[in-house]
Amino acid sequence: MTDAARYARQIVMPAIGEAGQRLIGDSRVVIIGLGGLGNPAATYLAGAGVGTLELVDHDAVALSNLHRQFLFRDTDLGRPKAEVATERLTDYNPDIDVRAHVTRLDESVFDALLPGAAAVLDCTDNFPTRFAINAACARHRVPLILGAAIGVQGQLGIFRHDLPSAGCYRCLFDETGEAAEACEDAGVLGPVVGMIGAWQAFETLRLLIEDGEAGSRWLHFAPETRTIRAHEIPPDPACPIHA
Numbered sequence: 001m002t003d004a005a006r007y008a009r010q011i012v013m014p015a016i017g018e019a020g021q022r023l024i025g026d027s028r029v030v031i032i033g034l035g036g037l038g039n040p041a042a043t044y045l046a047g048a049g050v051g052t053l054e055l056v057d058h059d060a061v062a063l064s065n066l067h068r069q070f071l072f073r074d075t076d077l078g079r080p081k082a083e084v085a086t087e088r089l090t091d092y093n094p095d096i097d098v099r100a101h102v103t104r105l106d107e108s109v110f111d112a113l114l115p116g117a118a119a120v121l122d123c124t125d126n127f128p129t130r131f132a133i134n135a136a137c138a139r140h141r142v143p144l145i146l147g148a149a150i151g152v153q154g155q156l157g158i159f160r161h162d163l164p165s166a167g168c169y170r171c172l173f174d175e176t177g178e179a180a181e182a183c184e185d186a187g188v189l190g191p192v193v194g195m196i197g198a199w200q201a202f203e204t205l206r207l208l209i210e211d212g213e214a215g216s217r218w219l220h221f222a223p224e225t226r227t228i229r230a231h232e233i234p235p236d237p238a239c240p241i242h243a
């Protein structure tokens with residue numbers, strides 16, 4: 001920690017304190033996807049002083065991203081999201097180490113980034129990628145914080161792959177299940193992805209300061225009716241991840 005004043009308003013919280021701030025500063029967190037979820041999640045984790053952020057995204061900034069992806073400007077169009085986000089977040093908090101990975105996901109990326117990571121944030125937007133990230137987190141025993149938002153609905157998964165008897169994303173959803181609606185078709189609102197991305201950051205900080213529950217959780221959030229449903233996910237004996 002090089003600048004206690006920067007984090008004073010969170011260090012003063014009893015749940016964090018100087019010990020919690022040290023845990024946050026010593027942590028390395030992997031954020032996959034720098035879109036509408038990844039923008040707020042990465043920004044709040046950078047602000048909180050997470051020591052190392054690995055930003056993974058192969059995509060480039062497009063004009064249709066800008067209404068919800070506030071790290072990007074018109075002058076960034078066509079540039080890799082991970083690179084632009086790394087520049088902006090390094091500027092935002094020069095204390096921390098932000099690393100850009102402009103690459104598609106494969107096993108070599110997981111094998112390079114996941115060992116020793118404190119958490120992985122899934123901020124992507126499609127089912128095959130989510131299953132691949134879930135399997136990789138299980139293999140490397142890294143907790144996974146998954147966000148999803150479409151239209152005016154949001155979902156959040158906290159999967160404790162670091163614990164022996166916690167359920168996972170594959171326990172909840174079958175890989176042969178229905179195809180996801182895409183953002184392009186269903187639309188997405190900035191504040192809705194913003195809330196879910198910020199919530200991912202919140203749950204990540206809880207994990208880093210060792211304040212999380214000892215189990216997996218799934219939450220469904222409907223901002224229109226201001227309702228949140230949450231339940232625990234026990235491991236499904238039929239899930240191949242736990243076989």
Ligand SMILES: [Zn+2]
Pocket residue numbers: 167168169170171172235236239240241242
């Ligand atoms: Zn499972």
